[in-house]
Amino acid sequence: MSAELQNHLADEVAIQITNMNKWYGDFHVLRDINLTVQRGERIVIAGPSGSGKSTMIRCINRLEEHQKGQIVVDGTELSSDLKNIDKIRREVGMCFQHFNLFPHLTILENCTLAPMWVRKTPKKEAEELAMHFLEKVKIPDQANKYPGMLSGGQQQRVAIARSLCMQPRIMLFDEPTSALDPEMIKEVLDTMVTLADEGMTMLCVTHEMGFARQVADRVIFMDQGQIVEQNEPEEFFNNPKSDRTKLFLSQILGH
């Protein structure tokens, strides 16, 4: 392969995880994970509680450290080199189950903080950017309120806007709707669908199977720290291959 072609391929690959392993003390939480995510791909990760889904996506932006194997994000390998970690965190946005907005800052300040301090964007520009993304998640009128005054669904949308303000090339979602009341789930999913339609590379841990069918290019099923099965959504849901997948699907879709 010529160097040029290799470069080209590397550019197409957003995340490359090779033989990645992680332990918590003696507990082997992630076992031999191999995963390649193309740029623009939308991936949904499902699996029973405690199967290591969160741990895996948290390894991608180094909120957790892996102990064996390789993770390459956007052509940069994750190691203990702080420069690389910083570089990757700028490119990768993340949304958490419990939003993790900064309660002492207004919505607008939540959104402008990282651009101003990490990207050194001038304040005025950062505010314009923040308002742009707050409009996109449909809550520009709440900009001067504090997170504690917003509903859960609104808070999660702010959290998405906050990540987008760093203009990441990859977005990670860790169960973004599991802490929400049923009537608020849709507004957050709608925001995520919009994002997917715009071609953002997305990794979502979620049990919203409707969302998976609608936007995912690929569904990954994890159990006991391993990737057990992956497939296109239609195939995955209609025609699961492994017994564990079948059991899991019957449990979440069964009632």
Added chain:
Amino acid sequence: MKNSKSVAFVREGMIDQQPAPASQIGAVRWLKDNLFSSVLNSILTIISLLVIFWVLSGIVPWMFGGVWNASSLSECRDILNERYGNTHYACWAVLTERWQQLLFGFYPAEEIWRAVVAFVLMLVAIAPVLFESVPRKLLWVTIAFPFLMVWLVWGGPIWGPLLVALGFVLFYVSYVVLERKSSTLLALIGSLVIGLVWWMFCVGPLSEALGSALPIGDLERVESRVLGGFMICVIIGLSGIALSLPIGLILALGRQSNLWVVKAICVGFIEFIRGVPLITLLFTASLLLNYFLPPGTAFDLTLRVIIMVTLFSSAYMAEVIRGGLAALPKGQYEAADALGLDYWQSQRLIIMPQALKISIPGIVNTFIGLFKDTTLVMFIGIFDMLGLSNAIRANSAWNGINWELYIFIGLVFWICCFSMSQYSQWLERKLRTGHH
């Protein structure tokens, strides 16, 4: 009545808001709820009122019938005997006569204006720190205040404090320059060395030379040992408060550090200091420290006491702040990390503002404790207000007077501490950002 068994129900109109019944609101309701809710409670209320009345009927005449003008306790008693036929009344005259001493110790009378100016400057200097609405420009006064205060209180040419202040500028400039060429840590160490060399070896000779060549602003020198009264409490208390917060903060962060050595040093320091009574540290400051220092260094006693008090309360401060840090959800750290903020940025912008806010009650509690503990300096021969009250009583004119002095001292401390606690409650209310 066929319908009465049916479970179906549809409301035809919504009910409007209505006021609560009159007997359920206002003063009547309050009295009923809080004082006379049952027979037993009514009896308790009446007994309590009687006790309060009995106590007040003893104290109020004593206080308000007191004598304000007399030059000694016996003169005071003569006046009282003449007026009431007995001496069961206060003799406030001791305060009228000795208030200056209680407030300023043995500070030379013709120089007291300097102490007053320093006190007013202090109020100006802390205003912008306490209240956001005060113009930010006043922060310059805050920065200049420590040096001005030293100059005003201790006197001497202005060069000494000025050169010490210059050391901070030097420290900062060399940090900025070094940081561009090397890492943050190296720059910090380098500039610290430069600063220390300046303070230890250059300030002394330079200020002496400048003082004799250009004797500008040469105030009469006042020795540390004549400082006393409320003034010394404020000097020690305020320095302790201002210094223990940042040091406590660093200790709290160090205690969380991943670096084993840093963590061990911080834990060791905190646990050592917390395990030792303050009075022991003060005795160390007054007696032992001189053995360790090179002979001939006249290390000011007040300065030594300030250092000890600061070390003492910063250990407590560190634990209070650690409590605040522990109360923060892990998600806050993770969100800051995920956004790409580095360690110091996330500490400064995300973690500390919240941890400090949670810790406000504990922090102010430590401040109040520190301020009251300044009275302990009396045991190492500094005449704070309590020490002075002993000295005043040792004078034959006022021998035998107790309550009046202690009430005054108590009142002064109470005003200071109560203001601090009120301020902290106000600040907590102001910083609340939850549901409206």
